Amino acid sequence: SYSTASDYTVTDKFVKVNGRTFERDEWTNVTPNVLSKMNRKLHLQPTNPISIIRQLIESHFNNYKPFHSFSPIVSTQQNFDDLLIPKDHPSRTKSDNYYFDKNTLLRAHTSAHQLQGLSSGEKKFLISGDVYRRDEIDASHYPIFHQIEGFAYFDNTDPVSMRAQIEAGMNNDTRANNIDLLDDTVIKPSNPIQGCHSPENVQLVAADLKHSINSMIYSLFADEPDLKVRWIDAYFPFTSPSWEVEIFYKGAWLEVLGCGVVQQPLMNKSGLDNKIGWAFGMGLERLAMVLFDIPDIRLFWSEDKRFTEQFTPGKIQKFKPFSKYPPCIKDISFWVPKGEWHENNFCEVVRGAAGDIVENVQLIDEFTHPKTDKRSLCYRILYRSMDRNVTNEEINAIQEKVRDVVQDEFKVELR
Numbered sequence: 001s002y003s004t005a006s007d008y009t010v011t012d013k014f015v016k017v018n019g020r021t022f023e024r025d026e027w028t029n030v031t032p033n034v035l036s037k038m039n040r041k042l043h044l045q046p047t048n049p050i051s052i053i054r055q056l057i058e059s060h061f062n063n064y065k066p067f068h069s070f071s072p073i074v075s076t077q078q079n080f081d082d083l084l085i086p087k088d089h090p091s092r093t094k095s096d097n098y099y100f101d102k103n104t105l106l107r108a109h110t111s112a113h114q115l116q117g118l119s120s121g122e123k124k125f126l127i128s129g130d131v132y133r134r135d136e137i138d139a140s141h142y143p144i145f146h147q148i149e150g151f152a153y154f155d156n157t158d159p160v161s162m163r164a165q166i167e168a169g170m171n172n173d174t175r176a177n178n179i180d181l182l183d184d185t186v187i188k189p190s191n192p193i194q195g196c197h198s199p200e201n202v203q204l205v206a207a208d209l210k211h212s213i214n215s216m217i218y219s220l221f222a223d224e225p226d227l228k229v230r231w232i233d234a235y236f237p238f239t240s241p242s243w244e245v246e247i248f249y250k251g252a253w254l255e256v257l258g259c260g261v262v263q264q265p266l267m268n269k270s271g272l273d274n275k276i277g278w279a280f281g282m283g284l285e286r287l288a289m290v291l292f293d294i295p296d297i298r299l300f301w302s303e304d305k306r307f308t309e310q311f312t313p314g315k316i317q318k319f320k321p322f323s324k325y326p327p328c329i330k331d332i333s334f335w336v337p338k339g340e341w342h343e344n345n346f347c348e349v350v351r352g353a354a355g356d357i358v359e360n361v362q363l364i365d366e367f368t369h370p371k372t373d374k375r376s377l378c379y380r381i382l383y384r385s386m387d388r389n390v391t392n393e394e395i396n397a398i399q400e401k402v403r404d405v406v407q408d409e410f411k412v413e414l415r
């Protein structure tokens, strides 16, 4: 057992967390809400479904070195530059991330640790952890979620020895370890092989990637015989070719991971010029929601015993719903000044003022005044506690605070 309380202070001059102090600058936008959860580490709480899935994946990839305790506070170098993400890439913006200062942020993906993993000298490794993105608020989006990264590399030799290496490493498969039998990867010119790579070797690496991921997914979903998995072409600055993997669940395709053949400059930075590798990054919440039948992403954070005492390490089991407490719904409408409107920031401010009691924020009405050209927005906020009844008076007080903060922060005219 360990402490899950974060130690943090936010002032107008600095942000202090877990013993580190950052002076505020024009990039600082971390919120008390996310800082307060930094030490929860759901992926390490043995009976939390996030952790159960992490453990099952780590046992499946039993010849991979697992890392799960890298600090979520990373540099922009780690989160972006090391991964060849261009300086002007939209994923760097303040409205998508939580920055401590212009050089430091809460990691937005576990890929931020790829170079750290490589510097360990391990040829096959996993990295799991909490990741942070400013996002909307609803049953499938929460500003903190968890990912697991997988990475494997090989000697980039002649195709015959490459094949031998890859087949020797395929000790997770119960079928013949013959990559040719398993390979149905089609590499297209629109999702290109890097100029420095030989097509034959890329085919082998991609086949191992595809086989490794599919066998992991099929082992997690062993009890769901009708599972459908599909691979679609994708783009990431740090892999090429790249794919996303989707599973068919309750009538819709659900994206579960991104992956690809690692950009060679990234390998070369680690002194691995003569190696070739693959990587994937997968969201644990989505998998856990599907596998455990968990209807709301916020349940993972619940400290209600009716949730925390349901699950057993090593076992996938269906969530038994307990009755929800009644919601309390309040609308807020206002005129916004001309120009851009960042809904993510609005949701963030609402959550900052009200906390986790906000279950959902939804735009329900929008119009532009024909004469003044001013835009009117109306948002509906659904308040509900996961662990108790809320009173109308209590919510009215919170709603008042939300109104004040929204007015201050966005210079809107409340209606």
Ligand code: FA5
Pocket (backbone or CB within 6 Å): 108, 109, 110, 111, 133, 135, 140, 141, 142, 145, 147, 236, 239, 255, 256, 257, 258, 259, 260, 279, 280, 281, 282, 283, 284, 285, 286
């Ligand atoms: C990435 O984060 C890349 N780092 C993945 C990667 C790693 C690609 C290595 C290539 C090589 P993306 O933003 O698509 O990509 O997120 C990866 C997965 O995280 C998604 O497929 C999804 O399962 C999960 N994910 C992303 N955003 C959310 C969210 N807001 N809530 C829950 N899960 C999410």
Ligand code: MG
Pocket (backbone or CB within 6 Å): 244, 255, 258
């Ligand atoms: Mg994606």
